[in-house]
Amino acid sequence: MTESASHFITELTLATLSRAPVVREMFPEGASRGTWHIDLAGWGDVMIIAPASANTIAKIACGLADNALTALVLALRCPLLVAPAMDVDMYRHPATRRNLELLEERNVRIIPPEAGELASGLEGEGRLADLQVLLDAIGRAMDVEADLAGKSILVTAGPTYEDIDPVRYLGNRSTGKMGFALAAAAARRGARVTLITGPSSISTPPGVKRVDVRSAEEMFEAVKAAADGLDVAIMAAAVADFTPVEASPHKLKKSPDTKKTVTLQLRRTPDILSWLGKRKRPRVLVGFAVETKDMVDEARRKLREKNADLFVVNNPLEEGSAFAADTNKVTFVTEDEVKEFERQSKDRVADHILDFVARKLEKPENTGTWV
Ligand code: C5P
Numbered sequence: 596m597t598e599s600a601s602h603f604i605t606e607l608t609l610a611t612l613s614r615a616p617v618v619r620e621m622f623p624e625g626a627s628r629g630t631w632h633i634d635l636a637g638w639g640d641v642m643i644i645a646p647a648s649a650n651t652i653a654k655i656a657c658g659l660a661d662n663a664l665t666a667l668v669l670a671l672r673c674p675l676l677v678a679p680a681m682d683v684d685m686y687r688h689p690a691t692r693r694n695l696e697l698l699e700e701r702n703v704r705i706i707p708p709e710a711g712e713l714a715s716g717l718e719g720e721g722r723l724a725d726l727q728v729l730l731d732a733i734g735r736a737m738d739v740e741a742d743l744a745g746k747s748i749l750v751t752a753g754p755t756y757e758d759i760d761p762v763r764y765l766g767n768r769s770t771g772k773m774g775f776a777l778a779a780a781a782a783r784r785g786a787r788v789t790l791i792t793g794p795s796s797i798s799t800p801p802g803v804k805r806v807d808v809r810s811a812e813e814m815f816e817a818v819k820a821a822a823d824g825l826d827v828a829i830m831a832a833a834v835a836d837f838t839p840v841e842a843s844p845h846k847l848k849k850s851p852d853t854k855k856t857v858t859l860q861l862r863r864t865p866d867i868l869s870w871l872g873k874r875k876r877p878r879v880l881v882g883f884a885v886e887t888k889d890m891v892d893e894a895r896r897k898l899r900e901k902n903a904d905l906f907v908v909n910n911p912l913e914e915g916s917a918f919a920a921d922t923n924k925v926t927f928v929t930e931d932e933v934k935e936f937e938r939q940s941k942d943r944v945a946d947h948i949l950d951f952v953a954r955k956l957e958k959p960e961n962t963g964t965w966v
Contacts, residue, residue, distance in 0.1 A: 596609060596617055596618070596619045596663075597619075597662055597663075597664050598619075598662065599648060601619065606619060618635070618667075619663060620663060621662055621666060632663065632666045632670050636667055636671045636672055637672050639673050640673055640737050641673050641674050641676065641733055642667070642668070642671055642674070642675050642676070643675075643676040643678065644664070644668075644677050644678065645676075645677075645678035645706075645724075645729055646678060646679070646680030646723045647679050647680065648680070648681055649681045649685045649688070649691050649694075651664065651665065652694050653691070653694050655669075655677075655698065656693075656695075656698055674702075674736040675703045675704070676704045676732050676736055677703055677705050677706065678724050678729055678732075679691075679695070679707070679723075680708055680722060680723035681708075681721050682713055682714075682721055683713060683719030684717075685721070686719075686721045687719075687720070696804075699787075699802070699804060702785075704736060704801045705801065706724045706728060706729060706801045707724065707798070707799050707801075708720050708723060708724060709722045709723075709724055709725065709798070710722070728798070728801075731801075732801040740784060741784060741785030742784055742785070742953045743781055743784040743785050743786035743949065743952070743953060743956075744784075744785030744786070745785070746786045746826040747787045747824055747825050747827070748786040748789070748825070748826065748827040748828070748829065749788075749789050749818065749822075750777050750778045750781065750790050750791070750828075750830075750831060751791045751792070751818065751830045751831060751832035751834075752773070752774020752775055752777075752791070752792040752793070752795065752832050753769055753770070753771035753792040753793035753794060753795040753832055754766050754767045754768070754770075754771075754794065754795075754835075755767075755793045755808070755809065755810050755811045755832065755833070755834050755835045755864075756794055756810060756835075757810055757837070757838035758809075758810065758839070759839050759842060759843065759847070759859065760842060760843040760844075760845065760846050760847045761843075763846075763847070765837075765838070765839070767833050768833075769793070769832070770796075770797070770918065771792055772797065772941050773831045773923060773941050773945070774792060774831035774832060775790070775795070775800060776941040776942050776945040777945040777948060777949070778790040779803065779942075779945070780945040781829075781949055782800055782802035782803050784953075787804075788803045789804045789805075789806065790805045791806045791817045791818060791821065792805065792806070792807060792808070792832070793809065793814065793833075793834075794807075794809060810835075810838065810864075811835050811865065814834060815864075815867050815870070819870075819875075822871060823875070825875070825877040826877055826879065827877050827878065827879045827880075827881070827952050828871050828880050829881040829952070830871075830881065830882050831883050833885075833918075834867060835864055836863065837861035837862065837863060838861060838862060838864050839860065840860040841860075866901070868880070868882050868901045868903065869900070869902070872901045872902030872903055876902060878956060879904050879955045879956060880901075880902065880903045881905045881907065881948060882898070882901055882905070882907070883908075883909070885908075885910070885911055886909075886910060887911065887912050890908050890910060890926060891908075891926070893908075894906040894926070894928035895930075898928060898930065904929065905929050905948070905964070906927075906928045907926075907927060907948060908926045908928055909923055909924060909926075920941075921940060922938050923938070923940075923941050924936065924937070924938040927947075927951065927964045929962055929963055930963075932964045933964075934964045
């Protein structure tokens, strides 16, 4: 507990509920040695600061050790999770944003706060993440097989919305589940993950840097900005192939003399995966395809055209596959191999894809799936 924490709850409450001693003092009375924090730093399997205030976050970003908590963090030898909770303006302040980024760069897992009503009465992000989210993050931090540690991975997810006018858009039924599962699994396995997602209501997985975009063009810009120094890119977004030539600045009206049919003129969007494949190719590049016939031939054509290593194909006509489902029935297509999987959870599919990625990073000359 920090000094500030004891203004919210008492040490006795925490000790009673946790049935454990509470550390508060840097130099506890009666301590036989002045190195308790070194002992404690090596003892834990995982450390979580929940709730973490803007002040504590700033201190650990700077490497200060001026109280028991920050001294412990500086000496820590296990994974650190930080669950911020504060007022929305403090959370959005550029100093706090930067401090959180700094911590992420050092492999601290940030568990983002939720949006809602805050203690101050304001509305916005800043509420401590749900208990179950905290527990899941701790569980994941404890059983990591960090085979992607230090790797930089980009994942695209979700649909794109192509605006027709201020209230209407062209979209698709993608929810982002597959991409978010991939981002979560990659972070769990130690990677530094950037998730670029179209509109999606799924909450950001712990330890993942999320960039929200709307249109294919915006996604392209965000990918370009993130493309340098990538080890891996996995393009799970359902990017619109066409966008209105021009979005109307005003709501399109129907009037009594409107014709029975109207024509919307569309133009091609940039192919983001192809751009990466040709211009900024990471060491491993994975694409997704939705095909309803000639699955393997189509996937292999795309694999070559877009210069990718693996295409993950799903057939939306199969039950429990593709859009919005929690499961997916996929086929892996590489240059040399085709591997068909049973229907399984998107989390399991994500781990199979990352198994492929990890092996490919280790042995770039292999072109098979080896699964
Ligand atoms: O050619 P097709 O659209 O089927 O290719 C699908 C793959 O290409 C997916 O991985 C998707 O994320 C990616 N893609 C893209 N940019 C586009 C269209 C598709 O990155 N404009």
